[in-house]
Amino acid sequence: MIERKQILEVLEGYEKDKIKVGVIGSHSALDIADGAKAEGFKTIVVAQRGRHRTYAEYFKEKKTRDGLTKGFIDDVIVLEKFGQIIEVQEELRKRNVIFVPNRSFVVYTGIDRVENEFLVPLFGSRNLLRSEERSEEKSYYWLLEKAGLPYPEPVKPEEIDEVGLVIVKLPHAKKRLERGFFTAASYREFREKSERLMKLGVITEEDLAKARIERYIIGPVFNFDFFYSPLDEEIELLGIDWRFETSLDGHVRLPASQQLTLPEWQFEPEYTVTGHASSTLRESLLEKVFDMAEKYVEATKRYYPPGIIGPFTLQTAVDKDLNFYIYDVAPRTGGGTNIHMAMGHPYGNALWRKEMSTGRRVALEIKRAIELDELEKVVT
Structure with a gap:
């Protein structure tokens, strides 16, 4: 594991007034880049050829013929494969990049290389990223058990x-x-x-x-998009989302009689996430949700010091008795935050009295850390 002091040494060489926000071009990159732009940062997206045009063309910042500005991505580094990001880390450091990890970054780079080779300041908790691997001994299930949080029990x-x-x-x-x-x-x-x-x-x-x-918990699912601020030592609920999954969502739109007639190759639904939708929660249940977040944050501090930094998502299902069960945890920005880029999350907006998406909240924390001379609190 790259030690935090090594990252702080890299930060020492950064020009603090020229810090840029970087992200791999997948998952929630648009939200991160849009939020960074809203807070005045330059943005860099590391993309893979064949999937780069979204960032290098369609959302790239440019001027129209009559002088208007549109787009919000400043620079794009195009690689043949995402995993080659290790090879451009020196370039990222030269550009004063603070990198925001998402799930695609971990999967395509490999958790071992993220922990041991990617010597670029990460906004968030580098050591917690491995807890998302279900096969790990100290996975998020282990952490949930230590925190005394409810989750669906394992079955042989x-x-x-x-x-x-x-x-x-x-x-x-x-x-x-x-x-x-x-x-x-x-x-x-x-x-x-x-x-x-x-x-x-x-x-x-x-x-x-x-x-x-x-x-299997029978009930609606809610992904709670939280943010923990090391600067304020406070938990914020920014928003709630839920998923569109193929081919599951197509199956549930069919009458049961029709489902039973599907051929073998269509019979079993798959659970590939293709998009997200926004949601709210009955207010009488919100305190339960904050209780879960508090226990999770305290457990991360105890077992994965310094603990969670910035965004995290508790993915839950609610049964008929209004009991929550956490079936997945994202110890970084969640996959559904793009639904609120530019508009902000409903709860985050209400809290901050302005549009506050996850991407913007990340950028705001970086901005405040620079101003307070406390960058060491938000990177690993």
């Missing part, structure tokens, strides 16, 4: 008949960033679906052996 395959409906969590065989999730209400169904999905090339036997099987 032979216990499914006793427990009832479960969800099996494992990566997609071909699209590694995506999910090969499936549900089962009995051990027999688990075996039948497993064999069918392996035959179709959706999952592998190796991944299935390491899969997380847990009780």
